[in-house]
Amino acid sequence: MPGLCGRHVMIRSKAPLRISFAGGGTDVSPYLEERGGVVLSTTIDKFAYTSVARTEGREISVTSLDYDMVARYNADREFVYDGELDIVKGAIAHFGNGEGMDLFLHSDAPPGSGLGSSSTMVVALLSALSALHREPLSTYEIAQLAYKIERQDIGMKGGMQDQYAAAFGGFNFIEFTAGAVVVNPLRIAPETLNELEYSLLLCYTGKTRPSANILDRQIGAVQANADDVMRSLDHSKVIATEMKNLLLRGRLREFGELLHVAWEEKKHLDPQISNSQIDELYTIGRDNGAIGGKVLGAGGGGYLLFFCEFPHKHRVAEALVKAGGQIAPFRFEPCGAQAWEVRD
Numbered sequence: 001m002p003g004l005c006g007r008h009v010m011i012r013s014k015a016p017l018r019i020s021f022a023g024g025g026t027d028v029s030p031y032l033e034e035r036g037g038v039v040l041s042t043t044i045d046k047f048a049y050t051s052v053a054r055t056e057g058r059e060i061s062v063t064s065l066d067y068d069m070v071a072r073y074n075a076d077r078e079f080v081y082d083g084e085l086d087i088v089k090g091a092i093a094h095f096g097n098g099e100g101m102d103l104f105l106h107s108d109a110p111p112g113s114g115l116g117s118s119s120t121m122v123v124a125l126l127s128a129l130s131a132l133h134r135e136p137l138s139t140y141e142i143a144q145l146a147y148k149i150e151r152q153d154i155g156m157k158g159g160m161q162d163q164y165a166a167a168f169g170g171f172n173f174i175e176f177t178a179g180a181v182v183v184n185p186l187r188i189a190p191e192t193l194n195e196l197e198y199s200l201l202l203c204y205t206g207k208t209r210p211s212a213n214i215l216d217r218q219i220g221a222v223q224a225n226a227d228d229v230m231r232s233l234d235h236s237k238v239i240a241t242e243m244k245n246l247l248l249r250g251r252l253r254e255f256g257e258l259l260h261v262a263w264e265e266k267k268h269l270d271p272q273i274s275n276s277q278i279d280e281l282y283t284i285g286r287d288n289g290a291i292g293g294k295v296l297g298a299g300g301g302g303y304l305l306f307f308c309e310f311p312h313k314h315r316v317a318e319a320l321v322k323a324g325g326q327i328a329p330f331r332f333e334p335c336g337a338q339a340w341e342v343r344d
Contacts (some may be wrong), residue, residue, distance in 0.1 A: 010053040013128035013339035016043035017108065017115040018165035019202070019296055019305055022262040023240035025269055026233050027159035027176050028215065029151075031222045035233070037176035039161040040240045040247075043169045044330040046108035048121040050128045051342075055100035062088050065106035075100050081154050087118060090149035091125040095133050112208030114297025116162030122146040123166040123337050131339040142337060143167040143181070157215040158298075169336030173244045192250040197332055199252060199307055201290070201317055204326040205277060207301040214270045214298045221269075232268040239265065253291065256307030260292030266299070273299030281325050288312065288319040303328070 018041050026037030055061075060073040062085055071085055075098055079089035088103065105125075109115045123146045130137045137145065146163040150156045164174055164183055171186040171193075188196075221229035239262045246255040263282075267273050274282075278295055281304055285293055289312025296303045304325070308316045317327050 008053065008344045010051055010342045010344075011128045011132045011339055012049070012051045012342055013124045013131070013337065014047040014049045015120045015124040015127065015166040015337035016169055016333040016335070017046040017048065017117060017120050018043045018162060019115065019200075019303075020161060020165075021240070021259060021294075021305075022243050023236050024161065024266070024297075025159070025218060026237050026240075027161045027174075028219065028222075030219070031230075031233055032160070032176040033178040034222075036178075036237075037159075038237045038240045039174045039176075040172075040244050041161060041165050041174070042171040043165055043333045043336070044115075045333045046115065046328075046330060047333075048107040048117060048124040048166075049105070050121070050124045051102075051104040052125075052128045052132055053102050054132070055102055057100040059100050060092065060103070061101075062103045063105070064088075065104070066110060086154045086156070087122045087150060088125060090153050091122060091129055093153075094126070094145065094149065095129050095135065101132075109303075110208050112297075112302060113204070114295060114299075114302030116165060116297070118156070119146060119150060119158070119162035120166040122149055123163055127337040127339040131341070139167045139336060140181075140183075157219075167336050170334045171247070171332070173240070186244065186248065188247055189250055192247065192252065193332060196247070196252055196255075199256070199309060199313065201285075201306040201308055201313060201320075202328040202330055203281065203285070203304045203306065203317075203320045204328050205281065205301050205304065206324065206326060207277070214272055214300060217270050217272075228268050232265050235265050236262065252307075253309065256291035256309075258292065259294055259305075259307050260286075263292065263294035266294060270299070275300065277324075278304065281320060281323055284319050284323050285316050288316045290316050 020041040023039035058075045060075050062071045107117045109117045126142050143163040168183050173184040175182045243258050285306045290306040290308045293306035
């Protein structure tokens with residue numbers, strides 16, 4: 001695209017992945033419309049990245065490092081949602097796909113890892129495309145549009161928390177109702193954040209998982225008003241609120257203990273949320289001093305999060321690695337989605 005001074009302009013963007021402490025599942029329809037949902041989460045320094053530039057021709061070229069593929073589409077034809085890079089097609093279609101462009105995408109975590117990578121990529125794409133088309137979107141608008149593209153236009157299963165976490169960034173207590181989403185940024189004391197960051201341990205199981213089947217069964221259980229699932233979702237909201245209050249008061253050991261309670265509650269939502277490998281890693285973590293923990297995302301694989309007090313963290317990490325887990329260092333990320341221009 002010619003710039004103001006005749007130079008070629010590329011737009012880059014990034015959006016942060018998230019870890020969810022409690023409330024996951026209450027942001028999924030139809031539960032949130034019936035009873036409202038709440039989620040406590042934070043973003044971390046792992047990102048989804050995009051680069052996009054206009055081209056002279058009528059071809060849209062998409063290079064995805066995560067899927068190790070290059071796809072090409074005719075800019076004059078309507079997209080078909082067939083499972084191939086559908087989130088990219090949905091984002092482009094919102095702005096109109098009548099012009100050629102090159103896109104490059106990659107993420108610090110694979111899809112199905114439990115860190116919200118798919119939704120985060122949509123947020124990063126929308127941030128870049130809105131900058132490219134000079135159509136500014138507010139943070140709420142980016143999150144709402146990302147949800148619409150994934151859940152309504154494409155029909156991907158899932159909730160609402162990931163889009164808002166990626167768009168806003170930082171520690172948030174997010175409230176969901178049928179008519180609105182409210183993102184409440186948390187003013188947590190710096191010493192509490194430092195100690196919490198030091199106390200958390202992220203462990204990759206080495207396996208990703210498709211979440212659609214787990215979510216399908218959860219949605220079916222809510223529609224059937226299944227007592228155990230509804231009770232677990234209701235209790236998850238209470239736990240999320242209590243954990244938020246503990247964070248604000250700097251009571252981290254109790255926060256870690258509730259993380260364990262949240263995991264025990266989450267397992268009631270579907271029998272495939274956990275499995276023998278996850279159970280083994282979690283038991284090893286607890287046996288070596290972790291106070292609490294949980295699987296991130298819908299479950300079945302991906303990342304485990306542990307809370308460990310200072311004397312035990314190194315021992316927990318060593319035991320998890322010996323059992324086949326992979327420790328993933330991270331830090332909290334306070335910023336949400338960002339886009340910027342690069343001129344050659």
